[in-house]
Amino acid sequence: MNDENHVTLPDNSARWDDACLAAALFAVDPVGSGGIALRALPGPVREIWVELLRELLPDEVPFRRIPLHVADGRLLGGLDLAATLHAGRPVAERGLLAEADGGVVQLAMAERVSRSTAAYLSAALDNGEVQVERDGITARTPARIGVLALDEGANEEEQVPHTLVDRFAFVLDLGDIRLREAVPSDIDPEQVAQARRHLAAVTVDESALEALCGTALALGVDSLRASVAAFRVARASAALNGRDQVAAEDVSAAARLVLAPRATRLPMPEQPEEEMQQEPPPPEDNQDEQQDQEQTPQQEMDKPLEEQVLESAEAAIPPNLLAMLQMGAMRQRSKSSGKSGAIQSGSLRGRPAGTRRGEPGAGARLNVIDTLRVAAPWQRLRRQERAEQGKDSNVLVEVRRDDFRITRYRQRSETTTIFVVDASGSAALHRLAEAKGAVELLLADCYVRRDRVAMIAFRGPGAEILLPPTRSLVRAKRSLASLPGGGGTPLAAGIDAAAALADGVTRRGGTAVVILLTDGRANVNRDGIGGRGQAAEDALASAQAFRVAELKALVVDMSPRPRPDAETLAQAMGAVYLPLPHADAKALSGAVQAVS
């Protein structure tokens, strides 16, 4: 690979070798190792790898593909409608997972798999069987499987669900491996077949176990599933090499392949910074290790097994671990803060909420199973009827119009919009009046959306709920008829009151959206005492507490010349900042509808 024109490109051959090794180890024990998450765009490199795996898997091992949007019935098994209609009695259909018992299922585009499909796979991986309770069928079928999850995620946002990855032994990334590096592997299918037979006889001694568990701890790999998987992979590695007992190399390979990709911290906290900057040495594979030991034979011999293993694993830790950790933290944050948004987009279509009588068409979907269920009891009667009428009575199932059932979808959960209005100072009256207008506009519109509105004002010593959550326009008009304004700005009290009210709303299963109208300049602290410094500090503290509750919020600054105070506040609250100088009720309600 030392082509002079390409010296600057990193050498990935060791990584490719590791990927091939993982394929072989997976082929030795697909069920025991749970699965492989393979991150790579579709292309020749991935094809070569998958081809290798299929070659290594013995012919008798079942291999099934799961399409991305697989129907639950097909995955788990359920009622075989065609056969049921033909036979005139319920006929169960075996699901893909049951068909793959003892073998491998390949999951395409695993980064986009639905949460429920991921949960079914996890359950099958945990229990080694599928339990079906659907369509009038109760069944348990064995489904001991290994999963090959093809992850085509292009960025950090797209990833295989964590529930699945946690149950997999291997996490591979073929991302930067070039085609000419993907050389054919010299692992022989016969070797794998032998290893499969030999696997049960391999023993693991205490020192190997200690080295694996110690390495997992040192790398901050919390889940014990990873340790169990590493243990099994070490055994598979020993079997692959024809050993009766797990040796140091096997433990190293397991740590490198299973534990290193899951590291959440570096083993030695003193030197992470420099380490991070450098390109890590290429991870050694089995052959390289030998050379390594030759270079420093003395030292290597003296080191306890755990340290050797740790070193080997360290070398395989992704070079940008720190950056990835930060990304991970951010991702979690963004995921949770976007929670209500996610629910919303999912519920545009709504959750299925049972079925009702009705005719398909115009967006309504026929629920075949329920339709049949309704039709079923009448079949005998209808057949008799037909016979009496002299019609052909050999129809197996006669479905009439009355039997049609369509799937009902549930509307999204109720949203409560909470206006928190800064009623202090000279601009108070303007802000209050426009907020009131917006409340009325929203309520008029809410009649259709079945949403609620509340209003809190803060001024002088504290905050006051002017309008408790309501759907009634009349009540809102009455409560907001006279609005008091002027005085100091107890921003902290206002935010606290909003958070408490929003908490109540979420506890009742609703979604709360908080609209804070302020210029962000506090001058009354939490205890109701004046003073800019303490007041601002309290406001920020309240804003941070607000952020923890992860509510959807919007800070609207209506002052003619917006200053940065409100924007800082919005950031602290995890809210969207919107400067709207000279805004009126209409603009305000428009903005609110855009966020909620």
Add this chain to the structure above:
Amino acid sequence: MPLAFPFSAIVAQDEMKLAILIAATDQSIGGVLAFGDRGTGKSTAIRALAALLPAMRVVDRCQYNCDPEAPDSGLCEQCRERKATGKLKARKAQVPVVDLPLGATEDRVIGALDLEKALTRGEKAFEPGLLARAHRGFLYIDEVNLLEDHLVDALLDVAASGENVVEREGLSVRHPAKFVLVGSGNPEEGELRPQLLDRFGLSVEISTPQDLKSRMKVVRLRDEFERDPPAFVEKYKRKDGKVRRQILNAKDRLPDVEVPDAALERASELCMKLGTDGLRGELTLIRAARAFAALEGDDSVTDEHLKRVAPPALRHRLRRNVLDDAGSTTRVERAIEELFGE
């Protein structure tokens, strides 16, 4: 059902194990919720419960596991008819631990028309669902926070009334369905609705052990189990038997365990201090302390018992405090410390 990992082979996780023992001793406490990270053995511990439960007496040939000693109101229709015409025949049966798998459809949970009978014989018959099977036992929901909303509604309704009413497809059936909810989930996947949260008597937070020795033991035992489940279960049979006897003894002892006024007062104070919602917290705290005392072989409830069970009994009932970022466990512990000294 595949063989479950034996309860007595579970390493560490003391709070979890205690909560399960308490729930098995006094079913009226209302179940256990186990929340924790991935790979901590939540479902392992819960699935192990089934093997620990002593047998119970049920009416022979009753599809709802009716209790032969129950008053008429606690019997299903058929058993009431049978009782009217003669004596109920009893037989021994395992206390059911029923899995509610994710993706179960509403008809299988609640019960629906028996398709087979309808299609082959043109007969209208009710086929009981999972709720019927779980009567007098436990209903386990893994990934409870991913459960579909309409199923949660159905569950809450039945759990509150102890009776399942089915009105669908021209069927009109009601049958008793009293069960203990047991759930597990990963908080990262989503939160639980407060109403459902409140149904669980005890909640435990699980994390992986951080010491090398325990972790090694877990890996070793887990692997041993999965390689040969029957042999492994056999190996722990005696230890599991001991746990089962402990539960049986505690059940016997339970009615005689005294709850002194001082303990009642303590419990109220603790709940007030934490500002828990409703009376359920206080009630659960007392009941759990009593069950714990019974398990320990003690005659009356003391501060020690209260202290041990307060975190699982109360941590999921705290109002979210806007100004306190501390986790609920810390808040309960802080309150205990302030109240009980130490």
